[in-house]
Amino acid sequence: MAESATSSSRPRVLSGMRPTGKLHLGNYMGALANWVKLQDQYECYFFIADWHALTTDYADPSRIKINTLDVALDFLSAGLDPEKSTIFIQSHVPQHAELHLLFSMITPLGWLERVPSYKEMQENLSSKDLTTYGFLGYPVLMASDILLYQPQFVPVGQDQTAHVELTREVARRFNSMYKTSVFPEPEALFTPSPKVPGLDGRKMSKSYGNTIGISEPPALVAKKVAEMSTNGQRIRQTDPGDPNLCPVADLHRVFSSHEMISSHEHGCRTATIRCEFCKIDAANSICAVTQPISDKRFRLEGEIEQTWDMLRSMSVKAAARAEQTMLSVRNIFDLSHDLGAIKRHFMASNKDLVKAHDLSQNSSWWNLPQDQQSKLLRDYWKLNLLPRDIQLSQESNRVFTSLDRELEEPFLSVKNKRVLVSAMTAQQEPNGWHFWIPPKSYEVWTLLCWHRTYWLDDFVIPQKFYAQPFAQAKKKAKDKPIHLRVWKIGEKWNMEFVDLLEREMVGNAIRVQAMEPIDITELRSNYEPLK
Numbered sequence: 001m002a003e004s005a006t007s008s009s010r011p012r013v014l015s016g017m018r019p020t021g022k023l024h025l026g027n028y029m030g031a032l033a034n035w036v037k038l039q040d041q042y043e044c045y046f047f048i049a050d051w052h053a054l055t056t057d058y059a060d061p062s063r064i065k066i067n068t069l070d071v072a073l074d075f076l077s078a079g080l081d082p083e084k085s086t087i088f089i090q091s092h093v094p095q096h097a098e099l100h101l102l103f104s105m106i107t108p109l110g111w112l113e114r115v116p117s118y119k120e121m122q123e124n125l126s127s128k129d130l131t132t133y134g135f136l137g138y139p140v141l142m143a144s145d146i147l148l149y150q151p152q153f154v155p156v157g158q159d160q161t162a163h164v165e166l167t168r169e170v171a172r173r174f175n176s177m178y179k180t181s182v183f184p185e186p187e188a189l190f191t192p193s194p195k196v197p198g199l200d201g202r203k204m205s206k207s208y209g210n211t212i213g214i215s216e217p218p219a220l221v222a223k224k225v226a227e228m229s230t231n232g233q234r235i236r237q238t239d240p241g242d243p244n245l246c247p248v249a250d251l252h253r254v255f256s257s258h259e260m261i262s263s264h265e266h267g268c269r270t271a272t273i274r275c276e277f278c279k280i281d282a283a284n285s286i287c288a289v290t291q292p293i294s295d296k297r298f299r300l301e302g303e304i305e306q307t308w309d310m311l312r313s314m315s316v317k318a319a320a321r322a323e324q325t326m327l328s329v330r331n332i333f334d335l336s337h338d339l340g341a342i343k344r345h346f347m348a349s350n351k352d353l354v355k356a357h358d359l360s361q362n363s364s365w366w367n368l369p370q371d372q373q374s375k376l377l378r379d380y381w382k383l384n385l386l387p388r389d390i391q392l393s394q395e396s397n398r399v400f401t402s403l404d405r406e407l408e409e410p411f412l413s414v415k416n417k418r419v420l421v422s423a424m425t426a427q428q429e430p431n432g433w434h435f436w437i438p439p440k441s442y443e444v445w446t447l448l449c450w451h452r453t454y455w456l457d458d459f460v461i462p463q464k465f466y467a468q469p470f471a472q473a474k475k476k477a478k479d480k481p482i483h484l485r486v487w488k489i490g491e492k493w494n495m496e497f498v499d500l501l502e503r504e505m506v507g508n509a510i511r512v513q514a515m516e517p518i519d520i521t522e523l524r525s526n527y528e529p530l531k
């Protein structure tokens with residue numbers, strides 16, 4: 001599986017929000033405040049889902065960009081930090097659309113019609129015609145958004161679990177259909193998110209017109225709260241009220257301290273506090289959250305170009321990570337951009353075959369940890385260089401997630417030959433590669449030697465070439481991996497067992513008494529079937 005050059009060892013999370021304009025407290029408490037906390041613990045990707053906005057607002061796209069910027073400004077004002085998180089715009093990373101298209105090939109229609117929000121949103125947004133292909137497919141776009149970054153977790157509210165479940169189903173279907181493990185199934189990460197009541201007591205939502213914006217100035221917040229209805233409680237201030245029936249008390253429960261909540265609820269029940277003061281205190285509790293956000297937003301609005309530039313460069317960074325995934329996906333769909341080894345099927349010349357070993361298109365591999373490089377090389381070999389007539393069997397034609405496991409369970413060819421594909425190589429000298437082979441029995445070794453010039457040399461070595469020295473080396477190594485060295489002199493390639501070399505001091509020099517090296521020149525790019 002591909003990894004980012006900038007990836008860390010922290011688990012990765014990804015989440016996004018539609019650009020619906022300035023965010024309100026429901027958005028903040030339901031998601032954004034948690035995202036801010038996640039930044040220190042996880043490798044975070046947060047995006048603004050402008051393509052998603054078009055699934056419902058396609059008829060009038062005039063506010064997409066301004067709404068995107070509004071959300072971005074609120075993200076930053078609320079504490080998302082570009083130094084810690086990758087904050088980007090979905091449509092600036094075209095790989096989202098590419099993966100969406102490919103996933104839409106394999107996603108059964110029934111899965112989409114079953115998504116609970118499909119019917120629900122159609123009913124709620126009855127003024128819009130949502131009988132479109134794009135709207136039906138938006139959960140697939142969501143699955144693509146998520147899986148493109150191969151995250152371990154997706155922070156969501158309880159109402160979005162169906163989307164994460166669909167994403168997991170898409171990943172499972174893809175992995176099983178193509179015998180791969182490109183997409184780990186992400187887990188829903190439930191974070192505490194209190195339901196924020198709107199000004200009228202219903203759920204806070206723009207469509208109800210009952211919101212308090214997270215970047216609204218304190219005077220506006222105070223005015224909105226002062227005008228709230230008490231839901232019939234305390235018509236006369238001498239009447240006792242029931243705070244369980246008043247939306248102002250609901251706001252206190254989310255934003256005020258325990259002491260204030262209990263003293264105000266007592267004051268409400270005993271008619272010893274005026275609603276006016278209860279509301280002022282609720283507004284103050286809210287402003288303790290919103291005022292710093294509002295102040296920061298005011299500053300950021302004065303630097304709008306820098307914010308836009310930041311979003312663009314973060315989108316480039318996200319695209320680089322997304323491209324790592326797409327390299328594997330395109331290979332699986334046989335859509336990779338390089339012609340690759342397929343040339344040999346069209347009477348390729350030697351020169352063309354040489355080109356098929358050029359990995360310069362995958363130059364970002366160098367930045368990956370070594371075990372991931374090795375895994376990519378093995379995948380590359382299997383998909384591009386493995387002769388079609390060898391074919392690995394269904395059962396073993398899979399990518400192991402753990403290197404140890406892979407070494408223990410070699411690939412099997414269709415003829416049940418045990419094939420070790422080793423790229424666990426560190427190039428420790430010019431034109432020299434070192435391999436550590438498990439002391440197990442294989443019928444074929446495939447050694448992948450990767451040059452710093454993005455060149456791959458591959459050797460398919462049948463057992464008869466190494467059986468005898470390997471047995472000797474195994475005895476000597478006593479169950480430890482066998483150290484093998486492959487090196488090139490001029491046009492000639494040699495292989496030797498390092499454990500069998502005898503070193504002795506001759507004067508001041510070390511003389512290495514080598515066994516006769518095994519000439520494997522002829523086995524380079526040797527694609528005879530594994531008989």
Ligand code: SF4
Nearest residue numbers: 233246248268275278
């Ligand atoms: S005192 Fe507060 S909770 Fe009670 S009715 Fe008045 S505004 Fe509502």
